[in-house]
Amino acid sequence: MSSVSSGEWHRNAACATSDPETFFPLSYCHEDQVRPARRICGRCPVRTACLVDVMATENPARRWGIYGGTTPAERAALRRAGLTVTPAPTAPSVGGDAA
DSSP, X not given: OOOTTTTGGGGGOGGGGSOXXXXXXXXXXXXXXXXXXXXXXXXXXXXXXXXXXXXXXXXTXXXXXXXXXXXXXXXXXXXXXXXXXOOOOOOOOOSOOOO
Protein backbone atom coordinates (compact mmCIF):
# COMPACT_ATOMS: atom_id res chain seq x y z
CA MET A 1 0.00 0.00 0.00
CA SER A 2 1.24 3.48 -0.78
CA SER A 3 1.80 6.07 1.88
CA VAL A 4 -1.20 8.12 2.92
CA SER A 5 0.57 11.40 2.33
CA SER A 6 1.23 10.57 -1.29
CA GLY A 7 -2.46 10.11 -1.99
CA GLU A 8 -1.65 7.18 -4.25
CA TRP A 9 -4.00 4.97 -2.26
CA HIS A 10 -6.90 6.42 -4.27
CA ARG A 11 -5.94 4.24 -7.23
CA ASN A 12 -6.64 1.09 -5.22
CA ALA A 13 -9.89 2.28 -3.64
CA ALA A 14 -12.96 0.09 -4.11
CA CYS A 15 -15.02 3.24 -4.68
CA ALA A 16 -12.93 4.32 -7.67
CA THR A 17 -15.32 2.59 -10.05
CA SER A 18 -18.51 3.26 -8.05
CA ASP A 19 -21.11 5.96 -8.50
CA PRO A 20 -19.98 8.89 -6.31
CA GLU A 21 -23.62 9.57 -5.37
CA THR A 22 -23.51 6.36 -3.30
CA PHE A 23 -21.19 8.09 -0.83
CA PHE A 24 -23.35 11.19 -0.41
CA PRO A 25 -26.79 9.92 0.63
CA LEU A 26 -29.69 12.28 1.28
CA SER A 27 -29.72 11.18 4.93
CA TYR A 28 -26.93 9.73 7.01
CA CYS A 29 -29.48 8.83 9.70
CA HIS A 30 -31.14 6.11 7.64
CA GLU A 31 -28.96 3.01 7.51
CA ASP A 32 -30.65 1.84 4.30
CA GLN A 33 -29.21 4.92 2.56
CA VAL A 34 -25.75 4.48 4.12
CA ARG A 35 -25.50 0.70 3.71
CA PRO A 36 -24.51 0.65 -0.01
CA ALA A 37 -21.44 2.82 0.69
CA ARG A 38 -20.55 0.79 3.78
CA ARG A 39 -20.63 -2.39 1.71
CA ILE A 40 -18.16 -0.94 -0.77
CA CYS A 41 -15.92 0.40 2.01
CA GLY A 42 -16.11 -2.94 3.80
CA ARG A 43 -14.32 -4.71 0.95
CA CYS A 44 -11.88 -1.89 0.23
CA PRO A 45 -8.16 -2.71 0.53
CA VAL A 46 -7.29 0.91 1.39
CA ARG A 47 -10.14 1.67 3.79
CA THR A 48 -7.79 2.60 6.64
CA ALA A 49 -5.76 4.95 4.42
CA CYS A 50 -8.99 6.62 3.33
CA LEU A 51 -10.09 7.16 6.92
CA VAL A 52 -6.64 8.40 7.97
CA ASP A 53 -6.67 10.87 5.09
CA VAL A 54 -10.14 12.25 5.77
CA MET A 55 -9.47 12.57 9.51
CA ALA A 56 -6.29 14.50 8.79
CA THR A 57 -7.72 16.84 6.16
CA GLU A 58 -11.46 17.21 6.72
CA ASN A 59 -12.79 20.62 7.73
CA PRO A 60 -14.89 19.93 10.87
CA ALA A 61 -17.43 22.54 9.78
CA ARG A 62 -17.93 20.77 6.45
CA ARG A 63 -18.15 17.05 7.04
CA TRP A 64 -19.82 15.32 4.12
CA GLY A 65 -19.85 11.87 2.65
CA ILE A 66 -19.03 8.35 3.65
CA TYR A 67 -15.27 7.85 3.94
CA GLY A 68 -13.59 4.74 5.25
CA GLY A 69 -17.06 3.39 5.99
CA THR A 70 -17.88 6.21 8.41
CA THR A 71 -20.53 8.90 8.36
CA PRO A 72 -19.82 12.55 9.18
CA ALA A 73 -21.33 12.07 12.66
CA GLU A 74 -19.16 9.03 13.31
CA ARG A 75 -16.03 10.93 12.31
CA ALA A 76 -17.07 13.84 14.55
CA ALA A 77 -17.50 11.40 17.43
CA LEU A 78 -14.03 9.93 16.78
CA ARG A 79 -12.55 13.41 16.87
CA ARG A 80 -14.47 14.42 20.02
CA ALA A 81 -13.26 11.25 21.75
CA GLY A 82 -9.71 12.23 20.86
CA LEU A 83 -9.17 9.06 18.88
CA THR A 84 -6.79 9.05 15.99
CA VAL A 85 -6.58 6.63 13.12
CA THR A 86 -3.15 5.64 11.93
CA PRO A 87 -2.20 3.41 9.05
CA ALA A 88 -1.05 -0.09 9.90
CA PRO A 89 2.71 -0.46 9.69
CA THR A 90 3.88 -2.21 6.58
CA ALA A 91 5.64 -5.47 7.22
CA PRO A 92 9.27 -5.53 6.17
CA SER A 93 10.15 -7.85 3.37
CA VAL A 94 11.73 -10.99 4.74
CA GLY A 95 13.65 -13.54 2.72
CA GLY A 96 13.51 -13.32 -1.01
CA ASP A 97 12.00 -14.90 -4.04
CA ALA A 98 11.22 -18.55 -3.77
CA ALA A 99 13.36 -20.69 -5.99
